[in-house]
Structures are given as structure tokens and as C-alpha cells.
Amino acid sequence: MTKKIVIKIGGTAATQLSPAFFETIKTWQKQHAKIIIVHGGGDHISSLMTQLNEPVQKINGIRFTTQKGIEITKMALLGQVQPALVEAFRLNAVAAIGLNAGSNQLLTGHMLDQDIYGYVGAIHQVNSQLIQKMWQQNLVPIIAPLAISNDGQWLNVNADHAATAIAKYMQADELYLLTDVSGVKVSGNILQKITPQKALELQESHVITGGMVPKISSAIHAVERGVHNVHITNTVTHPGTIITL
Numbered sequence: 001m002t003k004k005i006v007i008k009i010g011g012t013a014a015t016q017l018s019p020a021f022f023e024t025i026k027t028w029q030k031q032h033a034k035i036i037i038v039h040g041g042g043d044h045i046s047s048l049m050t051q052l053n054e055p056v057q058k059i060n061g062i063r064f065t066t067q068k069g070i071e072i073t074k075m076a077l078l079g080q081v082q083p084a085l086v087e088a089f090r091l092n093a094v095a096a097i098g099l100n101a102g103s104n105q106l107l108t109g110h111m112l113d114q115d116i117y118g119y120v121g122a123i124h125q126v127n128s129q130l131i132q133k134m135w136q137q138n139l140v141p142i143i144a145p146l147a148i149s150n151d152g153q154w155l156n157v158n159a160d161h162a163a164t165a166i167a168k169y170m171q172a173d174e175l176y177l178l179t180d181v182s183g184v185k186v187s188g189n190i191l192q193k194i195t196p197q198k199a200l201e202l203q204e205s206h207v208i209t210g211g212m213v214p215k216i217s218s219a220i221h222a223v224e225r226g227v228h229n230v231h232i233t234n235t236v237t238h239p240g241t242i243i244t245l
């Protein structure tokens with residue numbers, strides 16, 4: 001059976017992809033797996049905002065985004081992070097294509113809560129036919145975490161949430177949330193396997209904070225919506241913490 005694998009690459013992880021990462025992608029492709037990359041780029045967005053005198057403000061790992069903020073977010077994601085990632089794939093001989101919300105209506109979303117987050121969205125529709133067409137051409141789609149609303153407003157989407165929505169929509173088997181830590185830590189130890197119930201408990205007891213919050217809520221959501229395994233790890237060659245039923 002064809003496996004579908006969604007890999008979210010955090011902003012920091014995107015600049016440090018190893019040869020082993022690309023070898024793993026090639027091995028999965030030989031096994032006929034279908035792969036989607038969703039990239040982050042929070043660090044790039046924050047530094048461009050600072051350069052352009054736009055305040056950097058996050059609420060539980062989600063960026064408060066003004067209209068000027070959304071323009072800067074597009075500049076960082078589509079002008080800096082995505083082209084660098086597409087280039088890394090080219091250099092490592094994996095055929096890939098950079099896509100965004102506007103690519104034939106790839107990602108449609110709605111505003112989360114304008115009063116709290118500003119122009120931040122949640123994805124509710126994915127042009128799955130476009131992704132299928134890319135797969136037929138053996139291209140790996142590399143997708144930016146943005147959405148466009150029904151009335152044409154661009155929205156900033158947390159990249160963990162974007163990867164989860166795409167994994168759910170494409171009925172993916174595996175979701176990798178690559179980050180700068182090798183898994184979820186409790187008292188300094190990396191957990192190997194946890195249920196969504198246990199993940200929720202960790203979240204509620206504040207063992208998980210900052211950027212790990214959207215990852216855990218994404219993992220819970222993904223597993224409850226049919227994704228078999230969610231991996232929180234720093235590399236695809238290591239399973240990290242697996243969230244599974």
C-alpha cells in the first residue's frame with residue numbers, strides 16, 4: 001500500500017537538513033511513499049519583522065499578525081525560506097516544487113480569532129487534486145504555512161497546524177514534526193510513545209510550553225483524525241516521541 005508521509009520542517013531545522021535526511025526521502029520514494037513537506041520559518045519572520053520595525057508578539061507559540069505583519073510573513077516565507085529549501089532539495093537530487101496558498105487555490109482558510117491573533121488562520125480546505133498531480137510527476141510539494149480566505153485575505157498559519165491540516169486532508173499515515181529537540185521531554189528524559197490522552201495531560205500540567213504547545217495540540221488533533229503516527233523529533237532517521245492511539 002502507498003504510504004503518505006507529511007514532514008513539517010521548522011525554520012531552524014530547514015537550514016540544517018543532513019544528507020541522511022535526503023537519503024531517507026529517496027528510500028521512502030523507492031518504496032513508493034508519497035511525500036509532502038510543510039515548512040516553517042518563524043525565526044526568519046521574526047528577524048525580518050525586527051528589521052522592518054514590526055513588533056514580534058506570540059501567544060502560546062502563535063504569532064499575533066497585523067496586515068503589515070502578513071506582508072512581512074509572505075516576504076520571509078516565500079522570498080527566503082521556501083527558495084532555500086527548494087534549492088537544498090535540488091542540490092540533493094530530490095525533485096521538488098515550491099507551492100503556496102495561492103497556487104491554484106491550494107490552501108483555503110478562515111480567521112482563527114482576529115481580536116486575539118489578528119490575521120492568523122486555520123486551513124479548512126486543501127486542493128488535493130493539485131497535490132496528486134505533483135505526486136504523479138514524482139515531485140515533492142514544499143508548502144508554505146499560509147492560507148487565503150474565501151474573500152481573498154492572506155492569513156498566517158502556524159506551520160505545525162498547517163502540516164496537521166494537510167496530513168488530515170490528504171489522509172496521511174505518518175506526520176513528522178521536525179524541530180530543534182529530539183522529542184518531548186519530561187524531567188529531562190525524552191518520551192518514546194504517548195497516547196493523545198497522555199499528551200493532553202502533559203499540556204494541561206504545563207510540562208509543555210512555548211513552541212511545543214502547537215506541536216502537541218497538532219499531534220493530538222492529527223491522531224484523532226486518522227493519522228496513524230505523529231513523530232516529534234529532530235530528524236526523520238530517528239522516531240523521536242511518537243504520538244499514537
Ligand SMILES: Nc1ncnc2c1ncn2[C@@H]1O[C@H](COP(=O)(O)OP(=O)(O)O)[C@@H](O)[C@H]1O
Pocket residue numbers: 009010011012013040042061178179180181183184185186207208209210211212
Ligand atoms: N516538554 C518539552 N519537551 C521538549 N521541548 C519543549 C518542551 N516544552 C517546551 N519545549 C520547547 O519547544 C521548542 C520547540 O518549539 P519551536 O522552537 O517553536 O520549534 P520549531 O521552530 O521547530 O517549530 C524546544 O526547543 C523547547 O525549547
Ligand SMILES: CC(=O)N[C@@H](CCC(=O)OP(=O)(O)O)C(=O)O
Pocket residue numbers: 009010011012039040041042043045061062063073120121145156157158159160211
Ligand atoms: C500564526 C503563526 O504563528 N505562524 C508562524 C508561521 C511560521 C512557523 O510556524 O514557523 P516555525 O515552525 O519555524 O515556528 C509564524 O508566524 O511564526
